[in-house]
Every structure is written in C-alpha cells, then in structure tokens.
Amino acid sequence: MAVLDVKNLKTYFYTREGVVKAVDDFSFTLEMGMTLGIVGESGSGKSVSVCSLLGLIPKPPGRIVAGQALYRGNDLLQMSESQLRRVRGKKIAMIFQDPMTSLNPYLRIATQLTEVLAMHTDMTASQRLARGIECMNLVGIPNAASRIHDYPHQFSGGMRQRVMIAMALITDPDILIADEPTTALDVTIQAQILDLLVDLQRKIRMSVIIITHDLGVIARLSDRVLIMYAGNKVEEGAADDIFYRPQHPYTQGLLRSLPRLDVEHEELPSIAGSPPDLVLLKQGCVFAPRCPQRQAVCVEDRPIPIKRASSQHTAKCHWSADA
C-alpha cells in the first residue's frame, strides 16, 4: 500500500534574476516499509522537493506551482498550516544533515527531544520523559536515563545524530525523511548511523526517504532509487536496476565517474561541463548540454519518461528504450 503518492510536483522560486525552476518534474510512490533513495548533486532539487511536501518552502519567493502529494488519501499540498502541523513531525518526521546546528545549544536534550510529544499528544511530563529515554535506548545511546538531562555540546557528532533520529522516531511516524543524514559525519561514524537506520527499519515498520549525493549510502539502504538532475527526475527504479542497468546517460556517467574502492580502474571517465543554471534552462532535455549521446531531438524536445517493460523502471531520455 502506498503511504505517499507524489505526482508532477513543481516548485518554482520567483527571484529578481528570474524564475528558478528548482523542481520541475517530480513524482514518486512510497510504499509502506520501503526505503526510497533520492540522489542528486547540489541544486538538483532533491531537498526542495521533499521540503515542498512538508510546507517548509519559504513563500515568497517559493511557490508550489503544480502537483499533488497524497498522504493516506489527503493532499499535503492543499492542507492548511494547522492541518499540516498535525502531520508534520508526528506522522512524517525529518532529520537534517548537520546535527551540530539542528539542536538548540541552550536547551537540555530532554526538553528538545520530548517537545514534539507535548505538541502532538496529551502525555504527562513523566510519560514524555519515559518515552524519550525509551527512544534514546532504541537508537543506541548508552546511559540514556542520565544523558537525557545533558546539553547538546556534551554529545559527540555521531551521538547528536542519534539524538536527532530519536527525536524523529518519538511519535512513531509512518515516514522518516532523512536529508543527507551522514554527510557531516566521519566514515566510521557514518557506518554506525547507517547500521542503526537499517536496524531500526527492521524493528519498526516505517517508510524511509533518504536524500543524499553518496551512491554508496544509497546502495546500502535503498530499495528504490530516484535520480534527480536540474529539478527533473531523470530516472527511477529498483536499486539493482539503477546500479546494474542504468538507462539515463546521466546515471550512467555518474556511476562511471565514481572513484571506487571495490573496483580497479586506470582512468575515471568524467561527465564534462557542470550542472546548468536553473534560471537559464532552455527547451529540450535538461542534460542535453553535457550528454555524450545528444542528438538534434534532445535539444528541441523535453523527453517524457519512458518505461522499461520488464519492471518499474523509468528513465526520462529519448534513447533509453533502445539503449
């Protein structure tokens, strides 16, 4: 069953320089208990698209121009702020990249961790505290009962990210959105947090959306993968399809250009050029200026997603069907 069904989302920013089409074509279906990975470079619209769903876009200059986001049959994009507030943080929780700046340094962990319970439930203070300690145990923070009274600076980076995860899980959400959850962490700490996320999903049945530029993290966690480029979803499919049978030239180029520990390679074939300026997007395929397989039609027409018959695998490319 789909918990979240997003269709044709468009989020534009109206700036002095012109209209920035940060998200121009974005759709996905999130099944219960599934992990969806969203991959893209900076400015590809991966964070903006997810923030749009939760009403976290500054308006103005931002505006959701079109689209639908059905959460259990209700359109998130049509909800009033007060309706949205009942969903956000309670049913759909989010963790951010930088655990150093997402916690208030002046408040004890207990206060910040259980604040959401005070908002969304009628638990008493002692019940909230007990639930906070329970969640801190769940994410593997030792001595939770005493550490819950500490301040953020008394925690290391990895432990702070665990606190953030505990905070997101405290209301038993259906969906957890993790925006670059391990980017600010060292590799050995990243491995701990990734393990925790895998473990948690086994324990609690929730759906996870993970946003990152790290294809290794995606390979580790995701069931389905969605590739973003310049505000467009260029490819979507099961993780194995994306990694072993990529259809879009951007996905293919990206996978080839990664230096890897598990493969020996002499040369790194890189993608020429750099991502486009979203104000100056022309007609035609967004990847056309950098695409090694570009034809006349790519410059003229924006491709529509082409489905591969074999599976739930789509690529937005004129040539992917016969590739």
Add this chain to the structure above:
Amino acid sequence: MSALLRVEDLRVHFPILKGAIFQRRVAVLKAVDGVSFALQAGETLGLVGESGCGKSTLGRGIIRLYQPVSGQITIDGEDVVAMSADELKHKRAGFQMIFQDPYASLNPRMTVFDIIAEPLYTAWGRRDRNVVKRNVLELMDSVSLARKFIRRYPHEFSGGQRQRIAIARALALKPKLIICDEPVSALDVSIQSQILNLLIELQREFNLSYLFISHDLSAVKHISQNIAVMYLGKIVELASCEELFRAPQHPYTQALLSAVPYPDPRQERQRRRILLRDDLPDPTCPPRGCRFNTRCHKVVDKCYRDEPLFKDVGGKHFSACHLS
C-alpha cells in the same frame, strides 16, 4: 632516488590557554605527534584519517604555516624548519597549497587575472604586465579554463571552475610539491572526477609531487602511489596503495576500509563490516598505550600498557600495531 619531501619525527603542538589576562597553559593538544615519511618526486602520498586526526595540521606544518615544535622537514634537499622568515618567503615558491573550499580560498574582490598573477608579482616584484599576462593565460590553459574568463570574478564560476583557478594559482611559480588539502571534498560528485583527472594530468606534465590530504578513501586510492593513515596525531599505517587495500595491517585501517559503503547494492547486502565503538577520544589526553585501544576490535592487554612501534611488516609496509 632521493626523496623530494622527507619528514622526520615532526611534532606540531598547540597550547590550550585559559584566563584572560594571566593566561596559563592548561593542556597541550598534540595535533601532530611524531610523524615520519618520505615522498618521491612525481609521486602522490595520500594522507587519510577522520576529522581531528591532525592530517591538515601536518600538511600546514610541512610548509610552516604552523611552526613545528620539533622534527625535521627537508624539501628538495633543503631544511625547511631552519629557514628564516625571509628565506621561507622565497622558497615557498617551490611548495604550494590547494585548499578544500574554493568559495573561501579565493578573494571575491579579485579577478581571475589578479588571483593567478598575485604569486607572480610577489615572487618577481613589479614586472612587465604583458609577461605576467602571458604567464596567466598559459596557466589558465593548463587547467582548462577558457581564456575569455580572465576578467571575471570568483562568484561568476561554479565550484569546479573555482577549484581550477585555485590550482592555476598554485602552479604559477612552478612548484615541485603541492599540498592538496581535501581538494575535491567540497565539489559535486560529477565534478570531483574532473578535478582528480586534472590533478593527475598536471602531475605527469610538470612532474609534481602531491601530498593529497582527504577523508575520502576512494579518491585517495585513485590518485596515490602510497597511502598513510593517521589516527590522533600519528601515522598508524603506511604502505603502497595496492598493498594497503589488499592487506591492511592496522585494525583502524581495516575498520576504515570496511566502513566505506560501495555503490553496489549486491555487495552491500553481503559485506561484513567492522563497526568501531564510540567516537574519537579527546585529543588533549590520548589513551595510554596504543592510542586506538578505546575503539579497537582486536584489543589485548598489551595495548593498554605499551605504545606500539611503527615498524616495517615486510615490503615497505609499515604499521603501528602490536598484532601486525
């Protein structure tokens, strides 16, 4: 072949002070604490480690952006530690640096010309502008930056292009050694490989030596001949690139390698990982005995008593572990 850069028992310490008027030293942060290695001409030594392990301090200590407490640094046969400030100013032409963040390392008020020409003016004094300009244009060619951009300002460029400007500036005085401090970490994935390829090309063309500092093992593996792994101010393992990845000796290296997720779902589902406990201990009071003993998965009694020696375990593969 003699080494271009030789570092012996280098120590860079920072006093931790307390008090506003009567400052007293409450502790010493031993950021780099007895590091030795050699780098051959035309080669790359990768220096990996997690944040706070002292890898950047080591890089800066080598070109004396920080003053070492003790130890020897020889670049191209010359003793860097003994140089006077005046001498250093001249000799720094031979060893340059590329920083991580090309948004912060370029002055936003200077044009591409000003930025790349600055080291030339500093070294040569006032010179014929046309000679300088010719040099700048050649440098822009060698980093594949279009000549028409010469009058532009840093904000007009993307991250990758800015890093090209920073590289051109580092090349301006024809150095033999470049310290690259996380040169691709701030860049987008599709741009990282472009800059890595450029660095490799330039190395072949100008016979450059790189000290390539990074936390990204995949990038380091791609560019380096030898790799040193640092932990809490010391090198714990040093080996050729193939050797280090084929048979890592130090438990920390083993954990580090196993922590990197591969972009390959099938392998990821089957891989066995070594998970390290906890975080880095406080570097102002590192653990007694082996510095890694608080997190090590193979720890034995001896590790709490004696500090392991950094020794050759065969074929120029060095490791500082009692068990290897």
